[in-house]
Amino acid sequence: MISKTAEYALRAVTCLATDTERPASADVLAEKTKVPRRYLTRVLQDLAGQGLVTSRSGPGGGYVLASAPEKVTILDVINAVSPLERINSCPLGLQSHTSLCPLHAELDKAFAATEAAFAGVTIRELLDSTNPIVPLREVAR
Incomplete structure (x- = not known):
């Protein structure tokens, strides 16, 4: 459904x-998120380029969220690194298909519903969930 890059970006942002008080280094984030450091660095650069995270260099530096977690949605994170691709025209390039055929129209409706679902959930809501499984952390049984 979403790319590996989007999954990694969601892990990093959730972490x-x-x-939100202290910057996290790429090494710490890689360890906590179980994402290869080199890949994570590229993901963090993309997130920074889209204004979702900021980086601070030097001792005590690292990455921080640019906005409060209650202002960032799952869709914001996904769109920053690997946007969901909607179907706007015939993927086959058929000239006679001046609008979407029934199949591609239904597929696009599913993408629209997915976008709406992701846009309706903030990172804060993920963290405040009543689900006993805590994102990115092992929970003692």
């Missing part, structure tokens, strides 16, 4: 949202 950063757990401690």
Whole structure:
């Protein structure tokens, strides 16, 4: 449904949202999120380029969320690194299909519903969930 890059970006943002006071280094984030460091660095650069995270260099530096977790949605994160592709025209390039055929119209409706679902959930809501499984952390049984 979503790309590996989007999954990694969501892990990183969720991790950063757990401690908005202190910057987290790429090494710490890679360890906590179980994302290869080199890949994570590229993901963090994309997130920074879209204004979702900021980076601070030097001792005590690292990455922080640019906005409060209650202002960032799952869709914001996905769109920053690997947007969902909607179907706007015939994927086959058929000239006679001046609008979407029934199949592609239904597929696009599913993409629209997915976008709406992701836009309706903030990172704060993920972290405040009553689900006993805590994102990115092992929970003692």
